[in-house]
Amino acid sequence: MPSGALLFQSIILGLLLGGLYALLAAGLTLYFGIMRVVMIAHSAFLILAAYLAWWSHARLGIDPLLSMIVTVPLFFGAGVLLQRMLLSRLRSATLTMMSVLLTFAIALIVEGLLGYAFTGTQRRIQLGYGSASFGLFGARIAVVKLIAFGLAVISLAVLYLLMKRTTFGWALRATIQHRDAARLVGIDTEKVAGYGFGIGLATAAIGGTALSLDTTIYPSLHWHWIGPLMAIIVVGGLGSVPGAAAAAILLGLMQSLLQIPMGTTWAQTIFYLALFATLAFRPQGFFGGRLAQRF
Amino acid sequence: MTTSLETTDLRKAFGGVVALDGATVSFRHGQVNALIGPNGSGKTTFFNCVTGMIRADSGRITYRGSDIARKAPHAIARAGVGRTFQLCRVFPRMSALDNVLAAVRPGGLAGGLRGARHRAEVDRARGWLTRLGIEHLAEIEARNMSWGQQKLLELAGVLMGEPETVLLDEPAGGVNPALLDRIGTLVRELNAEGRTFVIVEHNMDLVMSISDHIVVFDRGRPIAEGPPALIRTDERVLGAYLGV
Amino acid sequence: MPNVSKRVLTGVGLVLLAAAAISFPSLAPNPYILSAGIVVVNYAVLATSWNFVGGFTGYISLGHGALAGLGGYATALLVTKAGLPSFVALAVAALLVAALAVPIGLAALRVRGASFVIVSIALVLILLLVFQSWASFTGGSRGLVVPRPFPGLLRPEHHRVFFYLFSGLLALALLAWWLIDRSRFGLGLKAIREDEDKAESLGTPTFAYKLIVFVVSAAFTALAGGLYALWFGDLDPVFQFSILTGSYLVLMALLGGVRNLFGPLAGALIVGIALEYFKGQFGNTPLHLVATGVLLGLVVMFMPDGVLPALGSLVQRFRKAEQGSIREVSASELLAQRKREEVRQ
Numbered sequence: 001m002p003s004g005a006l007l008f009q010s011i012i013l014g015l016l017l018g019g020l021y022a023l024l025a026a027g028l029t030l031y032f033g034i035m036r037v038v039m040i041a042h043s044a045f046l047i048l049a050a051y052l053a054w055w056s057h058a059r060l061g062i063d064p065l066l067s068m069i070v071t072v073p074l075f076f077g078a079g080v081l082l083q084r085m086l087l088s089r090l091r092s093a094t095l096t097m098m099s100v101l102l103t104f105a106i107a108l109i110v111e112g113l114l115g116y117a118f119t120g121t122q123r124r125i126q127l128g129y130g131s132a133s134f135g136l137f138g139a140r141i142a143v144v145k146l147i148a149f150g151l152a153v154i155s156l157a158v159l160y161l162l163m164k165r166t167t168f169g170w171a172l173r174a175t176i177q178h179r180d181a182a183r184l185v186g187i188d189t190e191k192v193a194g195y196g197f198g199i200g201l202a203t204a205a206i207g208g209t210a211l212s213l214d215t216t217i218y219p220s221l222h223w224h225w226i227g228p229l230m231a232i233i234v235v236g237g238l239g240s241v242p243g244a245a246a247a248a249i250l251l252g253l254m255q256s257l258l259q260i261p262m263g264t265t266w267a268q269t270i271f272y273l274a275l276f277a278t279l280a281f282r283p284q285g286f287f288g289g290r291l292a293q294r295f
Numbered sequence: 296m297t298t299s300l301e302t303t304d305l306r307k308a309f310g311g312v313v314a315l316d317g318a319t320v321s322f323r324h325g326q327v328n329a330l331i332g333p334n335g336s337g338k339t340t341f342f343n344c345v346t347g348m349i350r351a352d353s354g355r356i357t358y359r360g361s362d363i364a365r366k367a368p369h370a371i372a373r374a375g376v377g378r379t380f381q382l383c384r385v386f387p388r389m390s391a392l393d394n395v396l397a398a399v400r401p402g403g404l405a406g407g408l409r410g411a412r413h414r415a416e417v418d419r420a421r422g423w424l425t426r427l428g429i430e431h432l433a434e435i436e437a438r439n440m441s442w443g444q445q446k447l448l449e450l451a452g453v454l455m456g457e458p459e460t461v462l463l464d465e466p467a468g469g470v471n472p473a474l475l476d477r478i479g480t481l482v483r484e485l486n487a488e489g490r491t492f493v494i495v496e497h498n499m500d501l502v503m504s505i506s507d508h509i510v511v512f513d514r515g516r517p518i519a520e521g522p523p524a525l526i527r528t529d530e531r532v533l534g535a536y537l538g539v
Numbered sequence: 540m541p542n543v544s545k546r547v548l549t550g551v552g553l554v555l556l557a558a559a560a561i562s563f564p565s566l567a568p569n570p571y572i573l574s575a576g577i578v579v580v581n582y583a584v585l586a587t588s589w590n591f592v593g594g595f596t597g598y599i600s601l602g603h604g605a606l607a608g609l610g611g612y613a614t615a616l617l618v619t620k621a622g623l624p625s626f627v628a629l630a631v632a633a634l635l636v637a638a639l640a641v642p643i644g645l646a647a648l649r650v651r652g653a654s655f656v657i658v659s660i661a662l663v664l665i666l667l668l669v670f671q672s673w674a675s676f677t678g679g680s681r682g683l684v685v686p687r688p689f690p691g692l693l694r695p696e697h698h699r700v701f702f703y704l705f706s707g708l709l710a711l712a713l714l715a716w717w718l719i720d721r722s723r724f725g726l727g728l729k730a731i732r733e734d735e736d737k738a739e740s741l742g743t744p745t746f747a748y749k750l751i752v753f754v755v756s757a758a759f760t761a762l763a764g765g766l767y768a769l770w771f772g773d774l775d776p777v778f779q780f781s782i783l784t785g786s787y788l789v790l791m792a793l794l795g796g797v798r799n800l801f802g803p804l805a806g807a808l809i810v811g812i813a814l815e816y817f818k819g820q821f822g823n824t825p826l827h828l829v830a831t832g833v834l835l836g837l838v839v840m841f842m843p844d845g846v847l848p849a850l851g852s853l854v855q856r857f858r859k860a861e862q863g864s865i866r867e868v869s870a871s872e873l874l875a876q877r878k879r880e881e882v883r884q
Contacts, residue, residue, distance in 0.1 A: 038653040040660075089840060096653040097599050101793070102839045104601065104786060108832030115825030219825060223782060227664040230657050265672045272665045279650050279658060346740060372742035386733035397730040398741045399723060407724035456742055 009139035010256045016149040018252025022245040023152035024207040025232040026159060027200035033176040033239030034196040037087055037099040042204055043222035043229060044110040045075065049208025050217045051114055054123050064125055064212055071205040079201030080194040088190065107222060115219040124216045148210035155206050156245060172196050176239060231275035237285025246287040299324040299460050299491045300345060305354035307340055314340040315351065316515030327482060327492045329502045332512030333535060338495045339381055342462055346378050347371045373400060377458030381465045383449045387438035391429060391448050394437055395420040398455035423451040443474050460491040467498040479505050503527065552801055560706040564699045573698045579811035580705040581767055586791040586803030587712045588759035591752050594797035595725060597732030602659030603760055604785030605666045609636050610761025611768035611779050612670065615685040625688030629765040633758050640757035644750045651735065660782065667780035682775040685768050701770040708766060712759050717800055728752055790835045796845025805847055
C-alpha cells in the first residue's frame with residue numbers, strides 16, 4: 001500500500017500532467033471539429049516546437065519559453081497554409097480517410113526533416129531552474145511541471161475566451177456545429193477553417209514548448225504521443241475541447257496513479273484501454289455533450 | 296385483414312426533439328398503404344426505426360406477427376421488408392447491373408464464393424432493369440446516371456431482393472410527371488402481384504390515386520387513418536396538413 | 540474496359556509475372572539484389588493481403604504492420620520455445636493470428652472511417668509497447684533470433700529458396716484476392732465500400748462480411764510476417780511493429796490502385812525499388828522518411844485511385860480519340876434514343 005505522501009504526490013503530478021495533456025489534445029480535437037480531419041501530424045508539430053525551443057536555448061542561449069514568440073505565429077501561419085493549400089483540396093467524399101493519410105505523410109516528412117537537421121541524438125534542455133522543485137504538504141513538485149501546467153491553463157483559458165466571447169469564436173463554433181448552416185448565415189467557412197487550423201497548430205507550438213522543458217526529445221517521439229492524444233480526444237468526444245480537457249485530466253490522473261504499481265511503460269496502456277472501452281461502449285465519447293461527433 | 300407492419304407505442308427522441316411520440320400503427324398486408332403528414336411529423340424516423348437503421352427508445356415493432364424491434368437491418372431485409380430512401384441511395388461506383396446484383400443473398404460459404412455474375416441471377420437482375428426501363432444502362436456506373444434513373448435503379452435493387460413488403464420513402468421526390476406516372480403504375484402492378492406497399496409521400500395526387508389505406512402522421516403519431524375518400528375530407532387532416 | 544480484354548490483360552500479366560518470378564534469381568547479379576528482391580516480394584504479399592480489407596471494404600488500416608509482426612513473433616516463438624519445425628510453426632502461427640483477428644475485428648470493425656484508422660494505429664502502438672516490455676518472453680528490445688529452417692544452406696541458396704517461397708505465397712494471395720473479387724461475397728464487400736448502410740438495408744450481413752475478410756487478410760499478413768521471420772532470422776519489435784511498415788503497405792496499395800488485382804503488387808514494385816534507390820542516394824539518413832511522406836502525400840492529393848487506374852483511363856482516352864466524333868445513327872436507333880430520353884430527367 002503506497003504511502004499517503006506518495007499517493008498525494010501522484011495525484012498532484014497526475015493533475016499537472018492532465019493539464020498538459022489537455023493543451024496538447026485541444027488542437028487535435030479542434031481540427032476534427034472544424035473539418036472532420038484527423039491530424040496525425042499534430043504530435044509531430046509538437047516535437048518540432050520542442051526542438052525549436054531546445055535549439056533556441058542550446059544554440060542561441062534564449063530561454064525556451066521565449067521561443068514561443070516566434071513559434072506561435074509561425075505555426076499559426078503554417079496551420080492556415082496547411083488547411084488552405086492541402087486539406088481543402090481533398091475530395092469531401094473520403095475527406096476523413098484521406099486526411100489521415102495526408103497528415104500521416106506530413107508527419108513522416110516532419111520527422112524526417114527533424115532527423116536530418118538535428119540527427120537522432122536525444123536532446124534535453126538543461127535549464128538553470130530545471131531541477132528546482134518545491135514542497136507542498138510533503139509532495140515534491142518540479143517547477144518546470146508547474147510552468148507547463150501554467151502554460152496549459154493560460155492557453156486553454158485564452159482559447160475558451162476566444163471561442164465564447166469573440167465574433168470569430170462564434171463563427172468557429174458555428175462552423176464546427178454545422179458547416180452548411182454557417183455558410184448560409186454568411187460565415188466564410190473556408191477562412192474560418194483556415195484560422196481554426198492555425199489556432200490548432202499554435203496550441204501545438206505552446207504545447208511543444210511546454211513539453212521541451214521536461215522531456216527528452218528525439219525525432220520519432222511523436223509516435224509516442226499520437227496514440228495517447230488520439231485516445232484522449234476519442235474518450236472526450238471528438239470535436240469538443242472541454243471534453244478533451246476533462247478526458248485529459250482523468251487519464252493523466254489515472255496514468256500517474258497506475259505508475260506506482262505498474263511502472264511507466266505499462267501505465268501507458270491505460271490510454272489504449274480507455275480508447276477501446278470508449279469505442280466499445282460509447283463511441284461518441286464520454287464528456288463531449290452535444291458537440292461530440294461520431295466518426 | 297392481416298397486418299403487415301405494426302408498431303405499438305413507438306417512441307424516439309433526438310436530444311430534445313421528439314420525433315415519434317407513441318406511434319401505434321398497423322399497416323395492412325396485401326394493400327398499398329400510404330403514410331402522409333407534414334414535414335417533421337416523424338415519417339422517415341418511423342421508417343428508420345422499423346427497418347432497424349436506428350433504435351427506437353421504446354415500443355414494439357412487429358412484422359407479420361414477429362418482433363423485429365431489436366433486429367439488425369439486414370435481418371429485417373431478409374425477413375421480407377425492402378426499403379428505398381428519401382435521398383435515393385445507390386452504389387455510385389458500381390454499374391447498374393452490379394447495383395441490382397448486390398441484393399442477391401448467397402446462402403453459406405459455397406454460395407458466397409460463387410461468381411457474382413451467375414447466369415440465373417444476372418438474368419433476373421436484367422429482368423428487373425428491363426421492367427423499370429433502364430436495361431440500356433446496365434453497364435453504366437450509377438454515379439453517371441440522372442436522378443430519375445437512379446431512383447429507378449434503387450427500386451430495381453430493392454425489388455431484386457424479392458421483398459414481401461416494400462417501403463418507399465418519397466418515391467415522387469424530384470421526379471417528372473411522366474416518370475411519376477410510371478412509378479404509380481408499377482406500384483399498382485406489383486401490388487396486384489402480391490406485394491404490400493407502405494409509401495411515405497407528399498404528392499397527394501399520387502397518394503390518392505394508388506393507395507388503399509392511408510395513415511396520417513402529425514407530430515410523431517398517427518392522427519387519422521382510413522381509405523382515401525375518408526382522409527380527403529377528414530377535418531383533422533385538413534387542418535394539420537392538406538390545407539383547404 | 541470490356542471483360543474480354545480485361546481477361547486477356549490479366550492472363551498476360553500473370554504469365555509475365557510467373558516468368559519474371561522464375562527467372563529473377565538467376566538474373567540477379569549478386570545475393571544483395573536477390574535479397575532486395577525478396578523484400579519487394581514480401582511487400583507485395585503484405586500489400587495484397589492488406590488490400591483484402593482496404594480494397595474491398597474501403598476500411599483503411601494503418602495497423603497491418605501489427606499483424607505481420609504478430610505472425611513473425613508467433614512463428615519465432617513457436618520454433619524457439621515450443622520446438623515446432625519451422626514451417627509447421629509458420630502455419631500454426633498464421634492460424635493463431637487469424638484466431639486473434641476475430642476479437643480484434645469485433646472491436647475494431649464496430650467503428651468506421653477515421654475511427655477505424657485510429658484504432659488500427661493504436662493496435663500497432665500497443666503491441667509495440669507489449670513486445671518491448673515483455674522482455675522475458677519476447678526478448679524485448681534485444682530482439683529475438685530465429686533459427687534457420689535450412690541450416691545447411693549457404694546464403695545465396697537460402698535467398699533463392701525463400702524467393703520462390705515468397706513468390707508462391709504471393710501467387711496464393713493473388714489467387715484468393717481474385718476469387719473474392721469475382722464472387723458474390725466480393726460484391727457484398729464492395730457494396731459495403733460504396734455505402735455500408737445501404738448494403739445492410741439490402742440484406743447484406745455487413746459486420747459478418749467485414750469480419751471474415753479481415754480474418755482472411757490477417758492470415759495472409761501473418762504468413763508473410765512469419766515467412767519473413769524464417770528468412771531474416773532476427774526480430775526486433777521496433778521493426779516488426781512498425782507504423783512505418785504499415786504505412787508503406789497502404790502507400791503501395793494506394794499507389795498501385797486498390798481496386799485492381801495487381802495494384803498492390805505494382806505499388807510494391809514501385810515503392811520497393813524507390814526505397815532502395817532512396818537508401819542508395821541518401822544513405823541511411825532519415826531523408827527516406829521525407830521521401831516516403833512526399834510520395835504518399837502526392838498519391839493522396841493527385842492519384843487517390845492509384846497508378847494503374849490512372850494508366851487505364853489514359854489508355855481509354857487514347858482509344859476514344861481514335862473513334863470518330865460523329866457516329867452514323869440509324870432511324871430505329873434514333874427512335875430508341877428518343878424513348879430513353881423520356882425516362883431521363
